[in-house]
Amino acid sequence: xxxxxxxxxxxxxxxxxxxxxxxxxxxxxxxxxxxxxxxxxxxxxxxxxxxxxxxxxxxxxxxxxxxxxxxxxxxxxxxxxxxxxxxxxxxxxxxxxxxxxxxxxxxxxxxxxxxxxxxxxxxxxxxxxxxxxxxxxxxxxxxxxxxxxxxxxxxxxxxxxxxxxxxxxxxxxxxxxxxxxxxxxxxxxxxxxxxxxxxxxxxxxxxxxxxxxxxxxxx
Amino acid sequence: xxxxxxxxxxxxxxxxxxxxxxxxxxxxxxxxxxxxxxxxxxxxxxxxxxxxxxxxxxxxxxxxxxxxxxxxxxxxxxxxxxxxxxxxxxxxxxxxxxxxxxxxxxxxxxxxxxxxxxxxxxxxxxxxxxxxxxxxxxxxxxxxxxxxxxxxxxxxxxxxxxxxxxxxxxxxxxxxxxxxxxxxxxxxxxxxxxxxxxxxxxxxxxxxxxxxxxxxxxx
DNA sequence: AATAAAAAGTACCACATGGTAGAAAAATGT
DNA sequence: ACATTTTTCTACCATGTGGTACTTTTTATT
Numbered sequence: 153x154x155x156x157x158x159x160x161x162x163x164x165x166x167x168x169x170x171x172x173x174x175x176x177x178x179x180x181x182x183x184x185x186x187x188x189x190x191x192x193x194x195x196x197x198x199x200x201x202x203x204x205x206x207x208x209x210x211x212x213x214x215x216x217x218x219x220x221x222x223x224x225x226x227x228x229x230x231x232x233x234x235x236x237x238x239x240x241x242x243x244x245x246x247x248x249x250x251x252x253x254x255x256x257x258x259x260x261x262x263x264x265x266x267x268x269x270x271x272x273x274x275x276x277x278x279x280x281x282x283x284x285x286x287x288x289x290x291x292x293x294x295x296x297x298x299x300x301x302x303x304x305x306x307x308x309x310x311x312x313x314x315x316x317x318x319x320x321x322x323x324x325x326x327x328x329x330x331x332x333x334x335x336x337x338x339x340x341x342x343x344x345x346x347x348x349x350x351x352x353x354x355x356x357x358x359x360x361x362x363x364x365x366x367x368x369x370x371x
Numbered sequence: 372x373x374x375x376x377x378x379x380x381x382x383x384x385x386x387x388x389x390x391x392x393x394x395x396x397x398x399x400x401x402x403x404x405x406x407x408x409x410x411x412x413x414x415x416x417x418x419x420x421x422x423x424x425x426x427x428x429x430x431x432x433x434x435x436x437x438x439x440x441x442x443x444x445x446x447x448x449x450x451x452x453x454x455x456x457x458x459x460x461x462x463x464x465x466x467x468x469x470x471x472x473x474x475x476x477x478x479x480x481x482x483x484x485x486x487x488x489x490x491x492x493x494x495x496x497x498x499x500x501x502x503x504x505x506x507x508x509x510x511x512x513x514x515x516x517x518x519x520x521x522x523x524x525x526x527x528x529x530x531x532x533x534x535x536x537x538x539x540x541x542x543x544x545x546x547x548x549x550x551x552x553x554x555x556x557x558x559x560x561x562x563x564x565x566x567x568x569x570x571x572x573x574x575x576x577x578x579x580x581x582x583x584x585x586x587x588x589x590x
Numbered sequence: 591a592a593t594a595a596a597a598a599g600t601a602c603c604a605c606a607t608g609g610t611a612g613a614a615a616a617a618t619g620t
Numbered sequence: 621a622c623a624t625t626t627t628t629c630t631a632c633c634a635t636g637t638g639g640t641a642c643t644t645t646t647t648a649t650t
Contacts, residue, residue, distance in 0.1 A: 181400075183399075183400065258484060259481050259484065262481040262540060263400060263403075265474065265477060265478065265543040265544060266399060266403075272544075275544055276544050276545060279545065300561070301557065301560050301561045302557075307557060310538070310541060310549065310554065311557075314534055314537025315533055315534050315537055317533075318532065318533025318535070318536035319529070319530075321480065321484070321533070322498055322502075322529060322532070322533055324484040325483070325484060325494055325495050325498055330529065335529065335530060338522050338526060339530060342519070342522070342562070343561070
């Protein structure tokens with residue numbers, strides 16, 4: 153997968169570029185930023201950048217994969233029922249401290265609505281995965297105690313994901329008025345699900361958050 | 372407000388340009404389209420366009436105002452309680468037949484997250500208005516019959532709006548899997564609110580939908 | 591120290607961008 | 621018919637765009 157082993161010095165610049173790209177894509181979306189800006193921000197020429205990533209499109213996908221994996225990867229293996237949703241809530245709760253990642257996904261996901269967009273497939277797949285996994289979780293929970301209204305687990309999952317997205321959009325437009333996390337907890341309670349509260353002052357967990365520039369400076 | 376009365380011939384081209392801009396902004400967002408493309412699509416040179424709208428920014432705002440007013444304007448005056456929500460559901464239900472307007476707002480609203488974006492204020496204001504109006508509606512409904520969970524009317528409003536946005540995003544990525552309208556009805560039922568169903572085969576109502584290119588061709 | 595490979599840079603390309611200057615053409619008012 | 625205003629165009633500009641060809645510098649391997 154990685155053509156250049158990370159021991160080679162290029163590995164460092166690679167991640168430096170990815171961090172830079174993440175930062176700027178998050179700020180202005182995909183179309184809103186040039187590879188030259190990204191390169192400058194990473195202290196390199198724009199063709200130096202193109203040496204590591206063949207094209208702007210590839211770079212974006214690399215950024216998305218990197219940022220997504222740290223969140224979703226853990227999700228695939230054996231988490232069940234409430235655990236899954238609590239884990240999701242935990243991520244969302246933490247996102248308050250790294251608005252960049254919210255911005256990135258809000259902006260690029262809507263751009264990616266266009267079937268021609270380089271990240272279209274990525275997001276289509278992502279939402280399918282998210283809804284499937286969350287759907288399984290809801291199914292297990294509903295099996296224990298059925299929800300107060302007639303709603304399929306998959307529908308609940310889609311609503312959960314949609315709600316998170318929509319609230320984060322509103323949060324970015326008016327950060328003071330919206331608390332995505334609280335709102336999602338209320339939503340779950342509406343469905344008869346009561347997640348354990350996330351810590352109100354979350355401790356820094358470098359192992360999990362490493363590589364997120366908002367928390368750990370790049371250099 | 373309008374410097375040139377619509378009797379003057381320029382009025383026609385103005386709307387022709389706006390329609391063209393709407394179409395292309397919806398397809399590729401604000402940054403994704405050049406005024407030259409918009410102009411060509413309206414059969415005019417790009418400086419001819421700039422004569423009518425001083426800049427690309429102004430054009431976007433004009434498009435947004437136009438498209439929004441047809442939906443929101445009616446909302447300000449005397450609608451109450453359930454009426455408001457049913458009206459919102461009705462609009463959303465109809466949106467299936469004019470995906471352009473969904474695409475426009477999904478794409479541009481997330482771009483507008485950036486405080487520098489020309490439409491930032493527009494969307495900040497818009498969401499405040501939406502949530503306020505919907506909040507009042509929920510307040511009235513909750514006064515009649517309190518919701519099954521502890522939730523403030525304003526929170527319910529924000530969730531309602533957020534859910535609509537998030538579902539429409541998912542719908543654009545996978546149109547077959549998502550039915551925004553049904554999902555919103557379920558959500559309301561969860562809060563103890565049962566809206567009257569919208570007609571399953573909505574009749575064309577030219578008076579309301581006039582100006583939406585998906586329904587009424589421009590020329 | 592020599593050699594191969596990787597990384598970074600300079601110069602360039604064809605093309606697109608939003609916007610301006612000034613003139614020609616068309617519509618409008620009297 | 622004339623003068624005025626509105627509309628539209630051609631030409632141009634400075635800047636930015638993603639990407640290529642080719643060269644130089646740095647790094648790792650033997």
